[in-house]
Amino acid sequence: MAEAVWEVGGEEAVPIRAAAEVVRNVSEGPSSWRLILRVPGWPGFRPGQFAMLSAGAQQAARRTDPLLPRPMAVYRANTGSGWSDVEILYKRVGRGTALLAAALPGQLVAIVGPLGKAFPPPRPGERVTIVAGGTGIASVYELAARLAGSHPVEVLFGARTVGDLMAVEDFEALEIPLRVATEDGSAGVRGVVTDLLESALEGPTAGADLPGSGRRVYVCGPTAMMRRCAEIASRREVSCIAALETTMACGFGVCLGCATPLQEGGYSLVCRDGPAFDAASIDWERLP
């Protein structure tokens, strides 16, 4: 399972647009779905990248309502000779994802990807804490999988209730520590995941900037959760990387719809400059 840690700042693969055949599309809980797409010409991806998906690509006239494709984290990919099965975990929350959930094996889904930049990798020896909630869980699986062999990694999941969790078995199979907090206590400890992060970061953090003794937090989930994680990490002078989720029309830097406000003023684009950002660079106050 342990693959090499990806290069710092390396070039991302050139994205493709393809009509991908649904291999599998199954419900895995009250609203969670697992989609496997056979994507011709898939160039591979790095942890943190995403793809734009639209269901209904098999129709002669493209469906126009809902109009926009949906940005989805690439969960993982399994590559054979000349094909790749790209796996997407998603939640059925609105009309776009309802259409996706209705896509049957053999039908086509339009995919554009991989898009965005990879997570910046941790420095050698850094201890990594990954915090995820909601569909943010899908954004961090590949990160956890790639780091599992090379870094001390711990994963923290937060959810309102057990049914909101996704992919717990997949993370357990990585054989890295996984702790869960649910607000109703239906899985793991009763409470919020940010409290788990507080306790995970307890202890000496002096020398955090020195290679081999530092720590790093990665977080993806609801804005309020990410903001709180950013505050906790900042207080302990731990580097925190937040992967943002937002609406976008294109995914490759043209519609300018996914502008995210920066502390220094101005905006970055989630699709082109992210989705992962140094959490300290985000102006959380102005983020809707």
Add this chain to the structure above:
Amino acid sequence: MKESQGVDTAVDLGGISLRNPVLTASGTFGYGTEFAPFLDLRRLGGFVAKSLTLEPRIGNPPPRIAEAPSGMLNAISLENVGVEAFIGEKLPAIPEGVTVIASVFETDIDRYAEVCKRLTGVPRIAGLEVNASCPHVKSGGIEFGQDPAVLGRLVRTVRRATTLPLLVKLSPNVTHIAEMARVCEAEGASGISLINAVQALEVDPETRRPLLANGLGGLSGPAIRPIALRMVWQASQAVSIPICGVGGIENAADAVKFLLCGATAVQVGTSNYLQPSIAGDVADGIVEYAVRHGCPRIRDLVGALEFPGR
């Protein structure tokens, strides 16, 4: 003569020679290079770059976009790199052999003229498109293209500021589009592009607030296509300068509709976001249509609509 499958695809858009009638709309195609992974830009007649202002603009706070039935609203506020960075950095990155039309936007007429001057004489720029859908600060925020007198002054001033072919992109937020088209023709515009996004509002009933941080936005996409076809047809009845049809084009059949309604060329807009290679497919599809209809020259389709009673 540009030929494909024996069909002459070349059109003349007010002095801009295009190898085929398919352009991409300003604001939906970035500075061109963003589409390199998906589309050989030389399959297009050309593209209209993102609107430029004298200084760079950072744009509106989020949320900037929202979905609407068969369309989307945006309020980006014309975020752009500014005219100098476009000339110095963006233009050289566009592959040779691609026709580039620069789009110009400003908040007062003199600044429009200044941007036009700056772009004139720059190699690679085949023409200008002046975006007349911007709020005119001195008129209390009304769009330049909503007042015939203000529009007339704008076109007259920018016409004097440049020797390049000059397209004026009209606002659809008017009662009489034909009158606005006539003003452009009278003041020396080489052609007109229409329509820009339709002013719109979408609301979240739970929060009782608009979906966009800006409040109002511009509606684009297939939802506005019949409005655009109507306005192109009305404008084409009123003026003899060429028209570039814009609004909700998703495929070649849609593009042909605009040609039939009197457009000499078309621009693909919102669909570029969803299907980043679509503009090339539209160009190919128009040729297939022409072959199927025994039409040797694409330009013979322009205005061929058989409208009842005409």
